[in-house]
Structure formats: C-alpha cells, structure tokens
Amino acid sequence: MNTQSTRIGKHRLLEVAEKLFTQHGYQAVSIRDISSAAGVTNAALYYYFPNKDALFDEVIEHHADKLALHLQEAGSKADTPRKKLAAMLHEYATYVPEHRSLLFSLRRKTDDANRKQLDRHHRQIVNRMLAPIEKTLKSAAELGELRNLSSEYSPASLLLGLLHGMLQHQNNWSNCQIKTEDINLVIDIFWDGLSSK
Amino acid sequence: MNTQSTRIGKHRLLEVAEKLFTQHGYQAVSIRDISSAAGVTNAALYYYFPNKDALFDEVIEHHADKLALHLQEAGSKADTPRKKLAAMLHEYATYVPEHRSLLFSLRRKTDDANRKQLDRHHRQIVNRMLAPIEKTLKSAAELGELRNLSSEYSPASLLLGLLHGMLQHQNNWSNCQIKTEDINLVIDIFWDGLSSK
Numbered sequence: 001m002n003t004q005s006t007r008i009g010k011h012r013l014l015e016v017a018e019k020l021f022t023q024h025g026y027q028a029v030s031i032r033d034i035s036s037a038a039g040v041t042n043a044a045l046y047y048y049f050p051n052k053d054a055l056f057d058e059v060i061e062h063h064a065d066k067l068a069l070h071l072q073e074a075g076s077k078a079d080t081p082r083k084k085l086a087a088m089l090h091e092y093a094t095y096v097p098e099h100r101s102l103l104f105s106l107r108r109k110t111d112d113a114n115r116k117q118l119d120r121h122h123r124q125i126v127n128r129m130l131a132p133i134e135k136t137l138k139s140a141a142e143l144g145e146l147r148n149l150s151s152e153y154s155p156a157s158l159l160l161g162l163l164h165g166m167l168q169h170q171n172n173w174s175n176c177q178i179k180t181e182d183i184n185l186v187i188d189i190f191w192d193g194l195s196s197k
Numbered sequence: 198m199n200t201q202s203t204r205i206g207k208h209r210l211l212e213v214a215e216k217l218f219t220q221h222g223y224q225a226v227s228i229r230d231i232s233s234a235a236g237v238t239n240a241a242l243y244y245y246f247p248n249k250d251a252l253f254d255e256v257i258e259h260h261a262d263k264l265a266l267h268l269q270e271a272g273s274k275a276d277t278p279r280k281k282l283a284a285m286l287h288e289y290a291t292y293v294p295e296h297r298s299l300l301f302s303l304r305r306k307t308d309d310a311n312r313k314q315l316d317r318h319h320r321q322i323v324n325r326m327l328a329p330i331e332k333t334l335k336s337a338a339e340l341g342e343l344r345n346l347s348s349e350y351s352p353a354s355l356l357l358g359l360l361h362g363m364l365q366h367q368n369n370w371s372n373c374q375i376k377t378e379d380i381n382l383v384i385d386i387f388w389d390g391l392s393s394k
Contacts, residue, residue, distance in 0.1 A: 027224065104301075123366070149382075157366035158359055158386065165358020169320070169351040185346075189355065193390030 010048050013038055018059045018102065026056060026105035056105065057121070063102060064128040070095055071132040081140035082191065086183050088133055089163055093178040097167075130156040147196040155194070162186050207245050210235055215256045215299065223253060223302035253302065254318070260299060261325040267292055268329040278337035279388065283380050285330055286360055290375040294364075327353040344393040352391070359383050 016038040020029045031052050035045045049055035074091035075084035096103065106122045127134075134156040140146045141155075149155055163186050167178065213235040217226045228249050232242045246252035271288035272281035293300065303319045324331075331353040337343045338352075346352055360383050364375065 126365070152367070153363070153382070154366040157362040158383075159362070161358040161360070161362020161365070162355055163358070164361065165354040165356070166350070168323070168358070169354035170349070185350070186355075189390035190386070191390075192392070193386035193388075195389070 009040075009044075013040070013045060013048060013055075014059055014062050017055055018063055021056065021059060021105055022099055022102040025101045031055070060102070060106060060125055061128070063099065064125045067092075067095060067099075067129045068131050071129075075132055075136060081136050081143065081145060082187060084136045085133065085140075085159070086180075086187055088136065089159075089183050089186065090178065090180070092133075092160070093163065093167060093183070126157070127154075130154075130160065133159065141196075144196055146191070146194045149194070159186070159190050162190055206237075206241075210237070210242060210245060210252075211256055211259045214252055215260055218253065218256060218302055219296055219299040222298045228252070257299070257303060257322055258325070260296065261322045264289075264292060264296075264326045265328050268326075272329055272333060278333050278340065278342060279384060281333045282330065282337075282356070283377075283384055285333065286356075286380045286383065287375065287377070289330075289357070290360065290364060290380070323354070324351075327351075327357065330356065338393075341393055343388070343391045346391070356383070356387050359387055 013034070017029075017034045020034055020037060031042060031045060034055070035042045038045070045055070049058065070091055071088045074087045078084040078087045106118075106125065134154065137146065137155040137159065141148045146155070163183075166182055166186055170178075170182070210231070214226075214231045217231055217234060228239060228242060231252070232239045235242070242252070246255065267288055268285045271284045275281040275284045303315075303322065331351065334343065334352040334356065338345045343352070360380075363379055363383055367375075367379070
C-alpha cells in the first residue's frame with residue numbers, strides 16, 4: 001500500500017464513520033457497522049485504528065477541522081469583526097445542530113478516572129472548532145472595539161455559550177432555523193457586555 | 198396501602214433511582230437495578246411507574262424542583278437582584294456538575310419521531326429549574342436595571358448560557374470549583390449587555 005492510497009483509504013473510513021456516528025451516536029455504532037458500510041474487512045479498519053475509541057477521536061478531530069473551515073469561510077465574506085462574527089454564528093447555528101449526535105458523543109460514558117482526560121480532550125476539540133471565532137474576537141479587542149479579558153478566559157466560549165442559551169430556549173437544536181435578529185441580539189448583548197468603554 | 202405510605206414509597210423510589218441515574222447515566226441503569234437497590238420487587242416498582250422512561254421523567258421533574266428550591270434559597274439571602282443572581286449562579290455552578298450524568302440523560306438517545314417531544318420536555322424541565330433566576334431577572338427589568346427583552350427570549354437561558362461557556366472553557370464540569378470573580382465577570386457582561394441605557 002503506498003502513502004497516497006493509505007491516505008485515501010483512511011480518509012474514506014473517517015467519512016463513513018462520521019456519517020454513522022452522526023446518525024446514531026457513539027454507543028449505537030460498532031466497528032463492524034463501520035467496516036461493513038465502508039465495504040472493507042474489520043482487519044482493514046484495525047490497520048488504521050486500534051479500537052473504536054481511537055477511531056472516534058480521529059473522526060471528531062477531522063470534524064472539528066471541517067467546522068473551523070466552514071466558520072473561516074463564512075467570516076471571510078464580511079469586512080468588520082462584528083459582521084464576521086454574525087456570519088460565523090449563523091454558520092455555526094446551521095451546521096452544529098445537524099451534527100449534534102456526533103458532538104454529544106464527545107460526552108460519552110466513561111469512568112471517573114478517565115473523566116478529566118476526556119474533558120481535556122473535549123476542550124481541545126472545541127478550541128479547534130472555535131479558533132476562527134477566537135481570532136476574530138481577538139482582532140476586535142486589538143481594534144479597541146472590545147476590552148481584553150485575562151488570558152484564562154475564552155471570549156469565543158462565552159459568546160457561543162450565549163448563542164447556545166438562545167438556541168436551547170427556542171428548541172433550535174431540532175429545527176435548525178435561527179433568525180438573523182436572534183444572532184444580532186446575541187452579538188449586541190456580547191458587544192455591549194464587553195465593550196471597551 | 199394508604200395514601201401516606203404510597204407517597205413515602207414512591208418518594209423513596211425516586212430518590213434511589215435519581216442516585217443511580219446520577220452515578221451511571223440513563224442507559225446503564227435497569228429497572229432491576231433500581232428495585233434491587235431500593236429493596237423492593239420489580240412489581241412494586243411497576244405499581245408506580247409503567248416503564249423506565251416514565252420513571253426517569255418523574256426523577257428528572259423531582260430533581261428540577263429540588264434544584265429550583267436550592268436556587269430560591271441561595272437567592273433569598275441577598276438583597277438586590279444582582280446579588281441574588283450572583284448567589285444563585287454560584288449555587289447552580291456547584292450543584293449542576295455533581296448531577297451532570299442525570300442532566301445529560303435528558304438527551305438520551307431517541308428516534309427522530311420522538312426528538313421534538315423530548316426537546317419540548319427538556320425545555321419544560323429546564324424552565325422549572327431556572328424559574329427563580331427568570332423571576333429575579335424579571336424583577337431587575339421592572340426596577341429598570343435591565344431592559345426588557347421580547348417575550349420569545351429567556352434572559353435566564355442567556356445568562357446560564359454565558360455561565361456554561363465559562364464553565365466549559367475551564368473544564369469546571371469536572372472539578373466543581375468556580376471562583377467568585379468568574380461568577381462576577383459573567384454577571385458584569387450580562388448586566389452591561391442588557392443594561393437599560
């Protein structure tokens with residue numbers, strides 16, 4: 001097997017696994033389900049991934065990078081930090097609910113010994129997803145539009161928390177429809193709350 | 198069985214079930230585990246609850262009312278809306294992480310047909326939990342400290358979203374330690390973001 005076909009094979013397995021985890025969640029999908037849907041043997045799958053957990057970790061990292069790319073592209077069409085953020089939150093609110101089974105699987109059952117490690121991994125994944133939003137908020141602070149928070153805080157996590165609070169109240173995890181005025185309200189509250197007055 | 202002992206019996210079963218669901222999550226706990234831990238027969242359990250789903254629904258409602266009571270009590274010791282909210286958020290940030298397996302079980306696996314119903318039920322439970330916070334925010338708006346939002350929005354959900362964003366970034370779901378200054382930052386952002394200027 002040369003490097004080229006190795007990469008293609010692995011990439012396709014990740015895509016198949018992502019689709020199945022997204023549809024059914026982590027618990028309900030077996031290694032056999034994934035190899036069967038991809039039309040390969042279990043052995044072929046174990047060539048790339050030692051176990052289901054390791055496979056899931058790569059799926060979620062792959063997914064995080066895709067979401068970051070989507071956010072990046074959405075933001076690149078706007079010209080001010082505030083408009084970039086509105087476009088990115090809109091993209092996020094459209095994309096994330098469609099993938100919620102996958103994202104909730106990040107919180108898959110584990111014993112307490114592994115809980116901290118899993119939380120740390122979860123945090124890293126979320127940081128990768130939110131990098132374009134964090135970067136835009138940082139440039140808003142550099143432009144003097146927002147005040148700087150101490151480095152232990154993540155403005156992107158606070159902003160996304162606010163958006164989640166809005167989405168959850170409206171049950172928008174199900175219907176994937178968020179109104180532009182809702183996004184604008186979230187950004188207005190955040191901007192006034194963190195303005196550099 | 199008279200009404201008194203019926204109530205006590207049911208209440209104890211709910212407490213036992215809540216403890217097991219909190220420790221192990223919804224999926225991992227069976228009706229048999231609960232009846233066994235409570236020292237009753239399966240038949241006794243089925244006398245009160247037609248199935249595990251119905252039992253879980255009562256557990257979570259029972260739990261929501263307990264959390265609301267905790268929040269209410271925490272807030273009652275302070276004298277201004279802002280101080281009441283700080284006390285309630287502190288209580289929430291201490292109480293909720295200890296019960297996260299239970300709360301995450303609200304998002305238990307379901308087919309798409311039941312998803313909307315489950316989301317609606319989830320929303321009702323969250324509204325019951327957050328009622329004391331919603332009420333305090335309403336009185337802050339009546340006092341002119343915060344502006345009124347249109348009735349389709351829930352200020353409490355937005356405020357809690359902000360808190361969740363903070364907690365998640367700090368991995369505070371695990372270590373259950375939130376600093377007073379973190380609570381204050383969340384409230385400052387929210388207050389400035391929604392001030393009635």
